[in-house]
Amino acid sequence: MKIGFDAYTFENFIETIVSLDLEPYERLKVACFMTYFDQWKGDKIPNLEDLLLRRGFRIEEMGEIRRLSCNYFDTQRKENKLATLYAYLNPETKLLLCFTDEKTDAIDQTIGNVANISPGIYYMFISSRVFDDIKERIVNVSPGARCIYFTAKHIPQFAKRGETRPDILRTITYHGEDALQTLEEVRQYYGVSPRVMRYRIPSVGIYEIKNAGYFTLINAEAPVPAKKFLLSLVDFASVQVLRSRQIIEKSDFKLIPLIGLQTYTVENRAEGF
Numbered sequence: 001m002k003i004g005f006d007a008y009t010f011e012n013f014i015e016t017i018v019s020l021d022l023e024p025y026e027r028l029k030v031a032c033f034m035t036y037f038d039q040w041k042g043d044k045i046p047n048l049e050d051l052l053l054r055r056g057f058r059i060e061e062m063g064e065i066r067r068l069s070c071n072y073f074d075t076q077r078k079e080n081k082l083a084t085l086y087a088y089l090n091p092e093t094k095l096l097l098c099f100t101d102e103k104t105d106a107i108d109q110t111i112g113n114v115a116n117i118s119p120g121i122y123y124m125f126i127s128s129r130v131f132d133d134i135k136e137r138i139v140n141v142s143p144g145a146r147c148i149y150f151t152a153k154h155i156p157q158f159a160k161r162g163e164t165r166p167d168i169l170r171t172i173t174y175h176g177e178d179a180l181q182t183l184e185e186v187r188q189y190y191g192v193s194p195r196v197m198r199y200r201i202p203s204v205g206i207y208e209i210k211n212a213g214y215f216t217l218i219n220a221e222a223p224v225p226a227k228k229f230l231l232s233l234v235d236f237a238s239v240q241v242l243r244s245r246q247i248i249e250k251s252d253f254k255l256i257p258l259i260g261l262q263t264y265t266v267e268n269r270a271e272g273f
Contacts, residue, residue: 001026001101003086007063010088011257017099018227022220026101028227030234031085032124032213033096033115034245040066040089044120048089048096051121055114064088068098072109083110090255093242096121097234097256104214112212124213128193130240134209135180135197137183137236144202147180149173152192163191173194204229209237 003016022028037048049059050066060067061231068085083106085098098111126134130175154163154170172192174182179198186192187237198208198218206218206225217232220226235256242253 001028001084001099002049003067005060005062005067008065010064013065013086013088013099013246014061014064014231014257018224018231020227022101022223028101028217028230029100029104029107030215030230031098031100031107031111032215032234032238033098033111034122034124035089035094035096036120037089038091038094046120048120051118052111052114053158055118057110062086068111070110072106074103074267075105081106085111087111093247093250093255094240095124095238095242097238104210104216107214124238124241126209126213126237126241127244130237131194131197131209131211133240134233134237135231138199138201142201142204146177146200147183147197148177148206149175149196149208150179150193150194151188152183154190164189166191194216201229202241207233208263209233213237213241266270 001020003020006012008016020166021242035048037044039047040049041047046054052059057071058069060069066087066089068087070083071080072083073079074081083100083102085100085102085107087096087098089096098107100107100160112123135147151171153172154168170190170192170273172186174186174191176182181209183194183197193211195211196208198206200206204222205220207230208214209217210216215230215237217226217230235254239253242255
């Protein structure tokens, strides 16, 4: 994913992302991280830039956006490669949003590795409750949407009464048009919590949401509407997480500017998005 070098505001950048022509093999992703930082540079030691520079990142300033580059090992091709992410740090919530078309493994090995081992930055984990909120959001705006895949995991220390063999650590992966109903069944019987969920929205696209705070546009039937809906999912889920942690309280808070866009529905997808 190549974005022209310029001094962007976040609003400009979002407009650029939406209008960007992506190849079919390029999957737009947004990876979200909580941080303790409200600016890239500052009085805190280390500041966010220092933290990333120490982990081998190259940082290029593009207005309110930073282009982050870092090496990782491609496990499929067995070679070192350079990953590029475009990052925005929200000064009010201290949330770091990373936009990229890199593989998930590249994100994990670069900015994800920083979140794993460094103080001050960590994954924006999505709870089961927020997954439920996302489901309701998707179904409400697109009644024809279907969950077609999930991965769920059970951890014995979080077991509840009534579960089947609650002392067993288990992971369940499921493909099927009835994935949502199946998830509710295995939740009840085995106490699993979703880790990955994938939705198909007719005539728009397929979306994957990971509990680490990764959002991916898997396939876009209508590129512009599909990208805008991906961004609306990131905005919705992030706000739910931030509210649950009492980081924000305003009911009308918007993380990603979607000014002038109508609420998505199947009926108005062509003109509204």
